[in-house]
Amino acid sequence: MPMSSKKRPPKSTAARATTAKPTQPAITDPEKNDAGSKQARVIEMLQSPTGVTVAAMMKETGWQQHSVRGFLAGVVRKKLKLKLNSKKIDGNRVYRVDGADSAKPSGRQSKRRPA
Numbered sequence: 001m002p003m004s005s006k007k008r009p010p011k012s013t014a015a016r017a018t019t020a021k022p023t024q025p026a027i028t029d030p031e032k033n034d035a036g037s038k039q040a041r042v043i044e045m046l047q048s049p050t051g052v053t054v055a056a057m058m059k060e061t062g063w064q065q066h067s068v069r070g071f072l073a074g075v076v077r078k079k080l081k082l083k084l085n086s087k088k089i090d091g092n093r094v095y096r097v098d099g100a101d102s103a104k105p106s107g108r109q110s111k112r113r114p115a
Helices: 013-019 038-046 054-061 065-079
Strands: 083-089 092-098
Touching (some): 038 054, 065 083
Antiparallel strands (some): 083 092
C-alpha cells in the first residue's frame, strides 16, 4: 500500500517550547545544597588541607572516573568558579580547592563600635 503523499505541517515553536524539559537551576553555593549530597561531600573533601584523589572521590560517591573529572571541570571550575589545583604526590594526583580557608569564617572579630 503506497504511503500518503500528504505532509504534516511543522510544529510551531510555541508547541515545541511547552514540550521541552525544564532546566534545573545552576548550583552556585554548595552550602545552600543538601549537606548530604554527593556534590557537597566532594566539595568538602576538596576543601581539606590535604586534598583528595580521584579514587577517593569515586569511592565516596560511587561515580566513575570520567564522571568525577567531569564534575571537577564542569561544576567546581565552571559553575562554582573555584580555583582547583592538583599536585602529584607519591605518584598519585591530589586535587584541592584553593582559597578554601578564605571561604570559611575566620576567627577575626569585626570592627564594630560599641553602642
